Amino acid sequence: xxxTSQTAxxxxxxxxxxxxxxxxxxxxxxxxxxxxxxLWLLLEAVVLLRVATHTGNxxxxxxxxxxxxxxxxxxxxxxxLAAMMALRAAIPGRRVSPREAAVAVVLMLIGTTLxxxxxxxxxxxxxxxxxxxxxxxxxxxxxxxxxxxxxxxWAVKRGAPMRGAGSGGxxxxxxxxxxxxxxxxxxAIDEPLHIVTWHxxxxxxxxxFSAAAGAVWLRFRxxxxxx
Amino acid sequence: MAGVSLKLSFHxxxxxxxxASGAPCCPYTPEAAVAPPWKDAAxxxxxxxxxxxxxxxxxxxxxxRMRAHLMQRLQQGDPDACRLLLDDIGPAITRFLRTRVAIxxxxxxxxxxxMALFQARHTYEAGRPLEPWLFAIARNVAADHSRRRWARAxxxxxxxxxPDRAEGDSPIPSPDIEALLTRLxxxxxxxxxMLKLDGMTLEAAAGRAGVSVGALKVRAxxxxxxxxxxxNGEGG
Numbered sequence: 001x002x003x004t005s006q007t008a009x010x011x012x013x014x015x016x017x018x019x020x021x022x023x024x025x026x027x028x029x030x031x032x033x034x035x036x037x038x039l040w041l042l043l044e045a046v047v048l049l050r051v052a053t054h055t056g057n058x059x060x061x062x063x064x065x066x067x068x069x070x071x072x073x074x075x076x077x078x079x080x081l082a083a084m085m086a087l088r089a090a091i092p093g094r095r096v097s098p099r100e101a102a103v104a105v106v107l108m109l110i111g112t113t114l115x116x117x118x119x120x121x122x123x124x125x126x127x128x129x130x131x132x133x134x135x136x137x138x139x140x141x142x143x144x145x146x147x148x149x150x151x152x153x154w155a156v157k158r159g160a161p162m163r164g165a166g167s168g169g170x171x172x173x174x175x176x177x178x179x180x181x182x183x184x185x186x187x188a189i190d191e192p193l194h195i196v197t198w199h200x201x202x203x204x205x206x207x208x209f210s211a212a213a214g215a216v217w218l219r220f221r222x223x224x225x226x227x
Numbered sequence: 228m229a230g231v232s233l234k235l236s237f238h239x240x241x242x243x244x245x246x247a248s249g250a251p252c253c254p255y256t257p258e259a260a261v262a263p264p265w266k267d268a269a270x271x272x273x274x275x276x277x278x279x280x281x282x283x284x285x286x287x288x289x290x291x292r293m294r295a296h297l298m299q300r301l302q303q304g305d306p307d308a309c310r311l312l313l314d315d316i317g318p319a320i321t322r323f324l325r326t327r328v329a330i331x332x333x334x335x336x337x338x339x340x341x342m343a344l345f346q347a348r349h350t351y352e353a354g355r356p357l358e359p360w361l362f363a364i365a366r367n368v369a370a371d372h373s374r375r376r377w378a379r380a381x382x383x384x385x386x387x388x389x390p391d392r393a394e395g396d397s398p399i400p401s402p403d404i405e406a407l408l409t410r411l412x413x414x415x416x417x418x419x420x421m422l423k424l425d426g427m428t429l430e431a432a433a434g435r436a437g438v439s440v441g442a443l444k445v446r447a448x449x450x451x452x453x454x455x456x457x458x459n460g461e462g463g
Binding site for chain 2: 012013024029
């Protein structure tokens with residue numbers, strides 16, 4: 001009885017192996033994480049160039065202020081870290097390092113603190129103005145992130161992400177944090193309430209949305225077995 | 228399998244990683260899935276435990292290299308490498324799955340793992356050990372399977388107390404309404420037939436019977452009560 005089942009199991013294994021061997025084709029392995037990250041950063045650099053050449057904000061003079069330069073650098077750094085983690089998480093067996101994740105969060109928190117400390121919080125905004133200007137900024141934050149988000153999503157999807165929500169969240173965080181940094185260059189308003197409400201909050205919201213989308217569409221699901 | 232040109236070095240332990248003929252280095256057998264790797268006669272003759280450990284480590288290292296090499300060949304579309312690799316990892320996958328899924332489901336999940344490995348083969352990074360990649364995929368498939376199993380178990384529990392027959396499939400034969408109606412007083416029978424069988428409105432039925440709407444309602448109500456009593460009496 002035992003021998004029969006073992007033989008049957010071995011036969012099924014042989015059939016499975018032969019089926020797979022018969023359909024094997026050359027595949028193009030994924031490029032290394034470093035290469036893909038560099039390409040993604042190049043794409044972000046193109047977006048940055050576009051923003052820098054089309055903005056009415058005199059950001060060059062602001063970059064002389066340490067706080068401002070640090071804000072931009074910290075958010076861009078956190079975004080690059082998130083992108084690296086997203087690309088790495090798409091390779092089975094390679095996990096997101098908690099230390100790297102912690103560094104990205106710390107960078108973001110320091111950046112947010114600098115934003116809050118950079119200028120006094122103005123209250124008593126005319127609501128209409130606050131909303132009108134704010135919606136435009138929120139929209140721009142999303143628009144600037146759209147192309148890098150799509151490119152990173154595609155790069156991660158080409159791998160085999162095991163945790164869809166995590167990968168989706170990292171993709172969203174990478175694209176939106178970089179977009180936040182770009183908006184510090186693009187937007188002339190340095191008022192903390194405006195920045196947090198209309199730049200940072202949309203970034204966090206889209207990150208959450210990206211995580212939810214990742215849970216549904218990004219997770220690696222093999223096709224059904226052949227036998 | 229003829230014409231395989233895999234030239235892999237062999238370790239001093241004599242483990243036949245890949246035979247010159249191209250025969251599988253570790254053909255899949257269920258016994259191999261449970262046999263501990265240190266039960267190797269060649270290794271036992273070396274004597275000291277420390278030496279045995281060194282031999283074991285070296286053998287493991289050699290196997291890691293061999294698997295990585297086969298995986299690269301598989302990425303290049305080599306069917307022989309595919310066979311050799313899948314034969315080699317079969318026992319390890321089985322051992323891994325036995326600790327994670329129900330014993331009667333190992334076979335199904337085993338096939339799913341192989342499919343997943345095959346479909347994700349482009350994500351393996353050359354030069355890295357295969358095992359973390361391999362077991363990450365196997366763990367993912369096993370977890371998916373467990374999730375599906377739990378979801379299915381929930382449904383099974385919900386439907387466990389279903390009656391033997393479907394709702395429309397009544398075990399009691401439908402009562403013969405025509406026969407029962409003959410046992411009602413004529414006025415009640417007429418009221419019931421006009422309202423329920425002919426589908427007339429209250430006003431129209433009352434007009435045809437020559438009574439008020441209220442009086443027809445009373446007749447119909449009495450007819451329902453009498454029919455219920457008759458049906459229950461017959462059914463019981």
